[in-house]
Amino acid sequence: MSLIFFLHCKEKNTDYYHIISVNDTKLSEPKAGEWRETRKEKFQTYESFQKTKKIIPSNNQNTIYLLPIGDFDSLESKEIKQNSIYLEKYFQLKIKILKPISDNLIPKKARRIIDNHEQLLAGYILDHLLLTNKPKDAVVLMAITQKDLYPKPEWNYVFGLASYQKGIGVTSMYRFHDGNLNDSNFNKSLLRLNKISSHEIGHMFGLNHCLNAVCVMNGTNSLPETDKHYARLCSLCQKKLNSSLKYDNQKRLSELNQYFKNNNFLFEAKLTQKDLEILK
Numbered sequence: 001m002s003l004i005f006f007l008h009c010k011e012k013n014t015d016y017y018h019i020i021s022v023n024d025t026k027l028s029e030p031k032a033g034e035w036r037e038t039r040k041e042k043f044q045t046y047e048s049f050q051k052t053k054k055i056i057p058s059n060n061q062n063t064i065y066l067l068p069i070g071d072f073d074s075l076e077s078k079e080i081k082q083n084s085i086y087l088e089k090y091f092q093l094k095i096k097i098l099k100p101i102s103d104n105l106i107p108k109k110a111r112r113i114i115d116n117h118e119q120l121l122a123g124y125i126l127d128h129l130l131l132t133n134k135p136k137d138a139v140v141l142m143a144i145t146q147k148d149l150y151p152k153p154e155w156n157y158v159f160g161l162a163s164y165q166k167g168i169g170v171t172s173m174y175r176f177h178d179g180n181l182n183d184s185n186f187n188k189s190l191l192r193l194n195k196i197s198s199h200e201i202g203h204m205f206g207l208n209h210c211l212n213a214v215c216v217m218n219g220t221n222s223l224p225e226t227d228k229h230y231a232r233l234c235s236l237c238q239k240k241l242n243s244s245l246k247y248d249n250q251k252r253l254s255e256l257n258q259y260f261k262n263n264n265f266l267f268e269a270k271l272t273q274k275d276l277e278i279l280k
Helices: 002-021 044-052 074-091 122-134 185-206 224-230 235-245 249-262 268-280
Strands: 063-069 094-097 109-114 117-123 138-145 147-148 160-163 167-173
Touching: 002 235, 044 235, 044 268, 063 074, 063 122, 074 094, 074 185, 074 249, 109 147, 117 122, 122 138, 122 147, 122 167, 138 185, 147 167, 160 185, 167 185, 185 224, 224 235, 249 268
Parallel strands: 063 094, 063 138, 117 147, 138 167
Antiparallel strands: 109 117, 160 167
């Protein structure tokens, strides 16, 4: 490869992220109770991202594992499978689903009843079920629970919890479908799981909450707020993630576009198509 050709490719790749910024949607003023209204966070520039401590896949650790915890029916298992397909395309890494384990492994002291349903202590899952059982080739181990989660006694619930530098996390499907997954709410629940799981794993790869544009890495306080966020990474977050994972942009976007079409996520497919058209 000639130096001129290399520089041309590098310049083209850099320009791509600048050019697709036209596809970014500007953040609106946060409403009362939303994440940006309740928390003041520092903007993560590309330069500061490079200095952030983060997990980077290696030849020996390049697989994302999903561990289902609970007793899942066929529709719930289908959602986990579809989410694994999504994450594989999103991060361009191998995904493996481990054999489900029972939540009976979680002791009474790490569970409670609230609002007539049972919750599991998220921190116990991280420290006692994931940290000691992370496969050697895992860059990330993400548990998915059937039951609701809470992070500490004074909190009502949490969508998920993670130890970013250790590469472990847990998220619950429970609130994505109000504890009753069926054919009519399957797609809404799946898209929420796609967003939350890619968001949490994105943190493990060094991405802070996005303050640049509407983005899957925006912070969230509620499901309505999550629903407002795009599954798309904004141009800046795409640039950050690719600098660490080194994937082929066109391949990633093409595969995501097909996934969204296959699952009838037409708005998300439209967003990836717009990025693809610029890349091509």
